[in-house]
Amino acid sequence: MKYKLWLLITALTCFSSFLLAQQPLQITVGAVRTQLAQPAVKLGVQYAPDAERLFNRDFIRIDSTKKSLFILTPEIDLQTGNNDAFSGLTIKLAGLHLLFDTTRVTGTVTPRSDRTIHVFQYALGAETSNAFQKANGLLEVGYVPMYWMHGTRTPAILKRTKLGFFLQGGYKFDIDSNSTFMLRGGQLDESKEQTDDALLRLKGTFEINTGNYWVNQRTQSGLALIGKANAWYDFLNEEIYYRIEAKARIFLGRDYFFDLGYEKGSGAPNFNQGEQFGATLTVSF
Numbered sequence: 364m365k366y367k368l369w370l371l372i373t374a375l376t377c378f379s380s381f382l383l384a385q386q387p388l389q390i391t392v393g394a395v396r397t398q399l400a401q402p403a404v405k406l407g408v409q410y411a412p413d414a415e416r417l418f419n420r421d422f423i424r425i426d427s428t429k430k431s432l433f434i435l436t437p438e439i440d441l442q443t444g445n446n447d448a449f450s451g452l453t454i455k456l457a458g459l460h461l462l463f464d465t466t467r468v469t470g471t472v473t474p475r476s477d478r479t480i481h482v483f484q485y486a487l488g489a490e491t492s493n494a495f496q497k498a499n500g501l502l503e504v505g506y507v508p509m510y511w512m513h514g515t516r517t518p519a520i521l522k523r524t525k526l527g528f529f530l531q532g533g534y535k536f537d538i539d540s541n542s543t544f545m546l547r548g549g550q551l552d553e554s555k556e557q558t559d560d561a562l563l564r565l566k567g568t569f570e571i572n573t574g575n576y577w578v579n580q581r582t583q584s585g586l587a588l589i590g591k592a593n594a595w596y597d598f599l600n601e602e603i604y605y606r607i608e609a610k611a612r613i614f615l616g617r618d619y620f621f622d623l624g625y626e627k628g629s630g631a632p633n634f635n636q637g638e639q640f641g642a643t644l645t646v647s648f
Contacts, residue, residue, distance in 0.1 A: 393642050410438065489501065525572075571590045609625045
């Protein structure tokens with residue numbers, strides 16, 4: 364089990380170095396208290412596209428006859444650790460199709476950021492845990508409305524929120540059925556999804572983030588409160604899974620911060636319903 368964990372960490376570290384020139388990439392390390400009350404080291408690597416960057420006029424030019432944009436981008440979300448810390452690895456190749464109204468700024472056609480931008484996502488990917496006993500192959504179709512950007516008429520409190528809906532279908536593969544390693548606590552697979560069988564889920568996501576307030580303009584230090592909730596409905600097994608996160612985030616600078624957090628549920632692919640408390644340091648590139 365240990366060599367698999369370190370192999371995963373090494374592979375993801377190498378992969379993350381490939382993405383360093385792209386934003387946003389976040390690497391997290393810290394200590395958590397697991398479901399079995401064990402102290403554990405937590406490692407996280409996350410890379411996800413930031414659709415808002417696409418609307419920087421210096422970054423993109425849009426033909427006046429078009430009101431859409433399509434891009435391909437990788438996505439990666441890793442959480443792992445020792446003892447019975449939550450674990451999960453999701454890797455996707457995602458296509459983002461953005462629909463928007465346009466306007467002219469100093470003669471240049473640009474998207475209107477004062478109106479909601481509609482983002483449709485199409486993705487092909489895989490999920491597994493650091494035990495590498497099972498893996499899910501997934502196709503995903505989703506929708507995320509971008510209503511929170513500067514200039515929109517959205518009420519100020521809603522600009523602190525984000526939501527999305529995704530339909531996921533695929534297959535659950537048995538890749539190491541002969542493993543003698545006994546999973547326990549927060550690493551148990553508590554999903555009702557069966558190996559060597561189809562998968563079909565509806566996923567909903569919601570986030571509220573106060574942003575960095577009490578900010579020191581010189582050092583960019585400050586404080587934020589963050590809440591995230593993910594829920595999945597498993598159509599084939601008529602089961603509901605969830606993951607809830609709550610964090611107090613202390614910004615130590617613009618690109619690194621310290622989190623005091625609580626997690627309930629591991630999310631995909633294990634859908635373990637345990638809980639963790641922890642303190643982590645994150646660096647954003």
